[in-house]
Amino acid sequence: MNAIVCVKEIPDPETPPAAFSIDPVAMKAIPAKDTPPVISPFDEQAVEAALRLKDALGGKVMVLSMGAASAEKVVKHALAMGADEGYLLNDSAFDNSDSTSTAYALASAIKKMGEYDLVFCGRQAGDFDAGQVGSGIAENLGIPSVTIAKKIEMADGKAKVERVLPDGYDVLEVSLPTLVTVSSELGEPRYATLKGIMAAGKKKVTSWTAQDIGADASKIGAAGTRTKMLKLFIPVQEGKCEIIEGENEEDTAIKLALKLREAKLI
Amino acid sequence: MADAKGVLVCGECVEGGLSAGTQELLGGGRKLADTLGEELSVVLMGEKVADLAQEAIKFGADKVYVIESPLLKDYTTDGYVGAMEKLCKQISPNILVMAQSSMGRDLAPRLAFRLDTGLTMDCVALSIDPDTKLLQQTKPVYGGNALSVVVCENGRPQMATVRSKSMDPLDPDDSRKGEVIAFDAALDASAIRTKKLETVKEEVEGVKLEDAEVVVCGGRGVGSPEAFEPLGDLAKLLGGALGATRPPCDEGWLPTNLQVGLTGKMVAPTLYIGIALSGSSQHLAGCSGSKTMVAINKDPEANIFKVSQYGVVADYRKVLPAFAEKVKELLAG
Numbered sequence: 001m002n003a004i005v006c007v008k009e010i011p012d013p014e015t016p017p018a019a020f021s022i023d024p025v026a027m028k029a030i031p032a033k034d035t036p037p038v039i040s041p042f043d044e045q046a047v048e049a050a051l052r053l054k055d056a057l058g059g060k061v062m063v064l065s066m067g068a069a070s071a072e073k074v075v076k077h078a079l080a081m082g083a084d085e086g087y088l089l090n091d092s093a094f095d096n097s098d099s100t101s102t103a104y105a106l107a108s109a110i111k112k113m114g115e116y117d118l119v120f121c122g123r124q125a126g127d128f129d130a131g132q133v134g135s136g137i138a139e140n141l142g143i144p145s146v147t148i149a150k151k152i153e154m155a156d157g158k159a160k161v162e163r164v165l166p167d168g169y170d171v172l173e174v175s176l177p178t179l180v181t182v183s184s185e186l187g188e189p190r191y192a193t194l195k196g197i198m199a200a201g202k203k204k205v206t207s208w209t210a211q212d213i214g215a216d217a218s219k220i221g222a223a224g225t226r227t228k229m230l231k232l233f234i235p236v237q238e239g240k241c242e243i244i245e246g247e248n249e250e251d252t253a254i255k256l257a258l259k260l261r262e263a264k265l266i
Numbered sequence: 267m268a269d270a271k272g273v274l275v276c277g278e279c280v281e282g283g284l285s286a287g288t289q290e291l292l293g294g295g296r297k298l299a300d301t302l303g304e305e306l307s308v309v310l311m312g313e314k315v316a317d318l319a320q321e322a323i324k325f326g327a328d329k330v331y332v333i334e335s336p337l338l339k340d341y342t343t344d345g346y347v348g349a350m351e352k353l354c355k356q357i358s359p360n361i362l363v364m365a366q367s368s369m370g371r372d373l374a375p376r377l378a379f380r381l382d383t384g385l386t387m388d389c390v391a392l393s394i395d396p397d398t399k400l401l402q403q404t405k406p407v408y409g410g411n412a413l414s415v416v417v418c419e420n421g422r423p424q425m426a427t428v429r430s431k432s433m434d435p436l437d438p439d440d441s442r443k444g445e446v447i448a449f450d451a452a453l454d455a456s457a458i459r460t461k462k463l464e465t466v467k468e469e470v471e472g473v474k475l476e477d478a479e480v481v482v483c484g485g486r487g488v489g490s491p492e493a494f495e496p497l498g499d500l501a502k503l504l505g506g507a508l509g510a511t512r513p514p515c516d517e518g519w520l521p522t523n524l525q526v527g528l529t530g531k532m533v534a535p536t537l538y539i540g541i542a543l544s545g546s547s548q549h550l551a552g553c554s555g556s557k558t559m560v561a562i563n564k565d566p567e568a569n570i571f572k573v574s575q576y577g578v579v580a581d582y583r584k585v586l587p588a589f590a591e592k593v594k595e596l597l598a599g
């Protein structure tokens with residue numbers, strides 16, 4: 001069972017709103033001070049999904065990222081968790097991609113990476129929250145896709161996937177190879193062990209340019225986009241909070257209840 | 267591309283009716299179509315859905331495309347993408363909108379790539395640029411910390427999925443007239459590569475979280491599954507529903523379908539009470555449509571106070587019992 005996992009480096013999505021700022025001209029977030037970028041959380045869970053299959057069935061897990069040179073860190077993170085090989089698409093020709101050109105570039109790399117049964121992605125990247133690239137890779141590769149999965153098993157040469165619904169889940173059977181996007185309901189990703197970190201340190205991440213993957217220049221970076229961002233801004237919040245205070249907690253609680261009653265809310 | 271015309275809503279049918287999201291999209295789509303001076307159509311897909319065509323017209327559609335097939339009984343990516351691809355190639359819509367629902371999240375991206383066009387997911391507002399006539403798509407990004415405005419210049423239809431409760435449905439009008447067109451998508455069973463084996467329902471008793479007028483939400487700071495019980499009791503007392511941020515769901519303290527936020531449920535109650543949660547942008551994405559928000563948090567700097575109308579800075583465990591007691595007393599008399 002061979003799996004490929006796509007992981008993206010993003011500004012820490014848990015940055016508190018008060019510390020969040022953007023560059024409106026470059027139309028990007030400015031990473032908060034002392035907050036290093038991270039692997040997009042659902043992608044970490046996608047790595048976990050692949051490793052669970054490897055634990056059960058053997059085979060290898062390959063990790064792929066497109067991004068700045070610093071994205072090697074998120075590939076190494078996946079290697080430290082237990083993945084076998086790492087690949088990084090790093091070329092200024094990929095700059096200013098949107099979902100369309102990203103999916104094309106990743107699919108082109110996947111074709112070069114060799115045999116696979118499954119491709120895993122996160123359900124959405126924690127920066128732009130698009131939730132498109134997984135389906136786009138599958139479309140480019142001509143393979144089926146199942147999105148927002150919480151459990152993936154193999155049975156009779158097919159994958160059995162649980163897809164999260166608002167009130168429950170569907171159990172789907174899908175032919176291989178297939179692409180699956182992973183949601184948080186999968187469960188916590190494993191921690192990297194010290195041994196894993198040491199082993200990952202020794203592994204070389206293969207770096208590819210647009211030319212290395214034989215990408216069509218008209219389909220990558222800004223040239224290959226189908227959407228254009230006109231504006232990025234932080235909405236103003238004019239909210240005003242009335243802090244209820246009492247002599248003690250009990251008194252405060254009663255005052256709050258009375259206040260809500262007065263406002264006809266209860 | 268130049269001759270792409272009309273606004274198409276991809277409808278969803280639920281237990282014998284149009285989904286709330288479809289009604290909202292017909293309301294929003296009507297405005298876009300009127301601004302452009304183009305038609306508003308809706309497509310309904312399923313095994314038997316023709317009965318809903320008149321309802322779609324009442325809610326604003328000029329035209330209803332009905333695609334019926336036993337292969338569309340269950341949602342499958344390949345079946346629905348295939349049907350939509352055929353319809354779009356036949357009628358060349360200018361704009362195509364869907365709900366940011368389980369179906370829309372899966373169908374919209376795959377279809378956009380199939381049609382080689384641009385898509386913006388999870389929009390909270392759509393408008394027509396008066397100069398370029400392009401669809402301006404407003405979408406929260408960075409978990410909701412920022413908003414982006416996106417257009418699709420090359421590629422038709424211009425595609426967007428729309429967050430629930432961000433558009434208003436029209437009042438249904440029985441006198442509205444429209445055209446119903448049966449469309450044969452000529453689906454091929456062998457092209458459908460996924461099969462649904464079963465649907466497992468995990469419904470929560472009582473008021474549905476998405477529809478509740480009062481939502482009591484607890485966060486990581488609640489501390490344990492047992493500690494959530496009084497929050498559930500308070501929700502019940504107020505005739506509302508219990509929700510949570512992601513950590514209590516991840517920890518298994520509560521079922522995952524109680525998660526409120528960007529990747530959970532969207533709620534817009536009259537009263538939201540947030541207890542021991544910090545107010546992350548991803549959580550607020552799911553509840554910032556609440557009319558009145560109340561926060562109880564021991565940290566005065568917590569972000570939730572920035573978006574709430576009433577706040578209590580305290581250990582919630584010391585506040586909640588007396589609050590529930592007083593509420594009970596007020597409701598009784």
Ligand SMILES: Cc1cc2nc3c(=O)[nH]c(=O)nc-3n(C[C@H](O)[C@H](O)[C@H](O)COP(=O)(O)OP(=O)(O)OC[C@H]3O[C@@H](n4cnc5c(N)ncnc54)[C@H](O)[C@@H]3O)c2cc1C
Binds near residue numbers: 512568581
């Ligand atoms: C792509 C993405 C999608 C996400 N989607 C969602 C989503 O849909 N929904 C969601 O909720 N999260 C989501 N998250 C996670 C989100 O970023 C936050 O991690 C999460 O919302 C934090 O939950 P919290 O506020 O309960 O916990 P914390 O941020 O840890 O806050 C706990 C709060 O409780 C307070 N507290 C502790 N003890 C007490 C006490 N005894 N009395 C009073 N106050 C107390 C603390 O002061 C603190 O403010 C997502 C994250 C990503 C990256």
Ligand SMILES: Nc1ncnc2c1ncn2[C@@H]1O[C@H](COP(=O)(O)O)[C@@H](O)[C@H]1O
Binds near residue numbers: 066
């Ligand atoms: N630059 C990238 N490098 C690697 N994987 C990516 C990249 N962008 C997106 N992905 C994958 O596609 C998923 C969905 O991304 P998005 O459509 O941008 O929300 C992510 O969770 C990743 O698994």
